[in-house]
Amino acid sequence: MKLYVFRRSLLDGLSIAILISVALSLILNPTEEQWLNLPLVSMIFMGAMLVGALVSQILNSIGVKTMGQNLFEPDFEKAKQEAKSWYQTFWGWHLFVTVFALFIVGLFKTKFSFYELTNEDGFEGAKRLFAGIFNPNWDVLPRAVLNIIETIFMAFLATFLAIPFAFFLSFLAAKNIMKGPVPFLIYTLIRTFLNVTRSVEALLWAIIFSVWVGIGPFAGMLALMIHSIASLTKQYSEIVETVSEGPIEGVQACGANKLQTIWYAIVPQVVLPYISFTIYRWDINVRMATIIGLVGGGGIGTMLIKYQGQAMWAEVGTIIVVIAAVVWMMDQASAYIREALK
Amino acid sequence: MSEHILKVKNLVKTYPNGVQALKGISFDVKKGEFLVVIGLSGSGKSTLLRCLNRLHEPSRGDIQFMGSSTKTESIRNLRTKMGMIFQHFNLIARHTVLSNVLMGRLGYTSTFKSLFGFFSQSDKDQAMKYLKLVGIQEKAYIRADQLSGGQQQRVAIARALVQNPQILLADEPVASLDPATCHIVMDYLKKVNEELGITIICNLHFLSLVRQYATRVIALKNGELVYEGDPKNIDEAWFEKIYGESAKEVHIN
Numbered sequence: 384m385k386l387y388v389f390r391r392s393l394l395d396g397l398s399i400a401i402l403i404s405v406a407l408s409l410i411l412n413p414t415e416e417q418w419l420n421l422p423l424v425s426m427i428f429m430g431a432m433l434v435g436a437l438v439s440q441i442l443n444s445i446g447v448k449t450m451g452q453n454l455f456e457p458d459f460e461k462a463k464q465e466a467k468s469w470y471q472t473f474w475g476w477h478l479f480v481t482v483f484a485l486f487i488v489g490l491f492k493t494k495f496s497f498y499e500l501t502n503e504d505g506f507e508g509a510k511r512l513f514a515g516i517f518n519p520n521w522d523v524l525p526r527a528v529l530n531i532i533e534t535i536f537m538a539f540l541a542t543f544l545a546i547p548f549a550f551f552l553s554f555l556a557a558k559n560i561m562k563g564p565v566p567f568l569i570y571t572l573i574r575t576f577l578n579v580t581r582s583v584e585a586l587l588w589a590i591i592f593s594v595w596v597g598i599g600p601f602a603g604m605l606a607l608m609i610h611s612i613a614s615l616t617k618q619y620s621e622i623v624e625t626v627s628e629g630p631i632e633g634v635q636a637c638g639a640n641k642l643q644t645i646w647y648a649i650v651p652q653v654v655l656p657y658i659s660f661t662i663y664r665w666d667i668n669v670r671m672a673t674i675i676g677l678v679g680g681g682g683i684g685t686m687l688i689k690y691q692g693q694a695m696w697a698e699v700g701t702i703i704v705v706i707a708a709v710v711w712m713m714d715q716a717s718a719y720i721r722e723a724l725k
Numbered sequence: 726m727s728e729h730i731l732k733v734k735n736l737v738k739t740y741p742n743g744v745q746a747l748k749g750i751s752f753d754v755k756k757g758e759f760l761v762v763i764g765l766s767g768s769g770k771s772t773l774l775r776c777l778n779r780l781h782e783p784s785r786g787d788i789q790f791m792g793s794s795t796k797t798e799s800i801r802n803l804r805t806k807m808g809m810i811f812q813h814f815n816l817i818a819r820h821t822v823l824s825n826v827l828m829g830r831l832g833y834t835s836t837f838k839s840l841f842g843f844f845s846q847s848d849k850d851q852a853m854k855y856l857k858l859v860g861i862q863e864k865a866y867i868r869a870d871q872l873s874g875g876q877q878q879r880v881a882i883a884r885a886l887v888q889n890p891q892i893l894l895a896d897e898p899v900a901s902l903d904p905a906t907c908h909i910v911m912d913y914l915k916k917v918n919e920e921l922g923i924t925i926i927c928n929l930h931f932l933s934l935v936r937q938y939a940t941r942v943i944a945l946k947n948g949e950l951v952y953e954g955d956p957k958n959i960d961e962a963w964f965e966k967i968y969g970e971s972a973k974e975v976h977i978n
């Protein structure tokens with residue numbers, strides 16, 4: 384089976400399964416207990432997906448183009464038909480109905496309510512909060528500054544320690560370097576490992592490390608470091624994959640071995656983008672470090688959650704000002720530096 | 726002049742995508758020759774050169790270089806004896822000219838030393854010597870990407886020469902240069918050939934250059950060898966056979 388047919392079937396199956404599920408739950412109106420019966424629910428959903436994939440297959444074979452077909456079909460197929468406005472096509476309505484259904488389900492799932500948004504009691508609370516935030520208590524400023532310095536250095540050390548690991552791994556995670564069966568296996572393993580690591584958010588790493596090494600900046604730094612290694616390696620290796628082949632050939636023709644080729648032909652080509660991405664990563668890490676502080680990663684985030692818990696909004700206001708100022712400055716500085724490095 | 730430095734027998738190269746770039750090519754190269762390979766784009770010229778120093782691994786056939794098969798020799802050893810220059814020069818843009826030339830010594834330098842940039846004084850002296858030979862020693866400390874195309878190609882020649890090669894492979898060395906610069910670079914290749922006695926195998930497009938510089942010519946067409954002989958004997962009929970009937974010869978002066 385062609386790859387795009389598989390993708391088409393998956394997407395169409397999913398969209399039709401969602402529509403079937405919505406219809407079923409409206410008709411049958413299942414109880415909470417029934418919803419929690421995961422084997423049954425997933426069986427029904429899988430069945431619906433199968434039906435959807437079949438429907439998609441039938442529609443496409445009789446020349447009606449579904450959403451998945453329109454998205455995934457190869458370019459030469461696309462070039463065969465004249466362009467039509469979306470409302471004149473089946474796939475257009477398919478997409479519309481799917482997105483509409485998702486929107487409605489979304490409203491129910493998030494318990495969307497204009498009543499709560501405009502409810503007077505709640506509104507009073509918000510007013511108190513804003514009154515506090517807009518009248519910051521500057522007495523806590525020295526401590527806030529001290530804590531944000533801790534946050535900045537958490538981010539700095541995390542980035543700094545991630546560089547050597549990411550630098551080393553990036554070459555092993557680059558397709559153009561890892562040619563041949565064994566290198567490709569290593570490449571695949573490292574890529575998979577990095578993807579899994581990256582899919583665990585820094586926030587979750589922080590929870591893990593705050594149990595491991597105790598609540599505080601060290602836990603936050605470790606969490607950011609793990610996340611930075613995974614992210615930087617991916618970005619670095621993508622740069623390695625775009626280097627031009629010419630200099631590599633040139634150095635290889637001189638009798639250079641693999642390491643010499645990397646060092647003399649590839650590293651000079653990637654070093655500036657590496658620095659650029661690294662500075663950007665530090666910038667991102669400062670932002671993440673404040674969030675990580677909320678779950679016990681130390682720094683300004685920990686201070687923020689403390690005052691928030693006691694509803695001391697004036698103190699929270701001060702902290703927000705400090706965070707905003709630092710994030711803004713980091714953002715500007717890193718943008719200027721990256722611009723100059725181009 | 727009669728000693729054979731290179732013997733190529735039934736060389737076949739099939740790429741993984743199924744394209745057969747070379748379909749069984751045999752020829753010999755004598756020491757000190759200036760052998761030019763001509764043919765249309767896609768006729769297999771570049772593949773041929775890259776098979777010689779195993780930048781591309783030959784699929785079948787045998788290449789005897791200085792009496793031993795290139796298959797059995799270590800790649801590193803083989804390549805130090807075969808310098809190569811390219812159409813797009815393939816220098817490292819961010820490094821200085823001198824550093825680029827020193828890269829020709831990588832095949833002789835241990836990995837550890839080269840990672841720290843430790844090249845011996847004699848390596849540096851040699852590099853300067855060959856920069857002088859190609860007439861750009863005063864540019865030694867300039868970044869390579871600051872030079873013009875012709876100058877970059879001369880740096881590339883110097884880089885190939887510090888390898889102390891027996892053969893210099895030149896893959897369309899003047900194809901991305903203007904006509905005037907073209908002759909300067911070709912003249913340096915001729916100098917290398919005549920003064921240093923280095924055998925040259927060079928891919929070229931322009932027949933007028935071929936007649937001026939080559940001591941012998943081979944022509945490829947669709948991965949097969951269709952002509953071998955003296956450049957002066959390529960007449961109208963041969964030209965049409967090599968390049969196709971509708972082709973017209975372009976002169977470059």
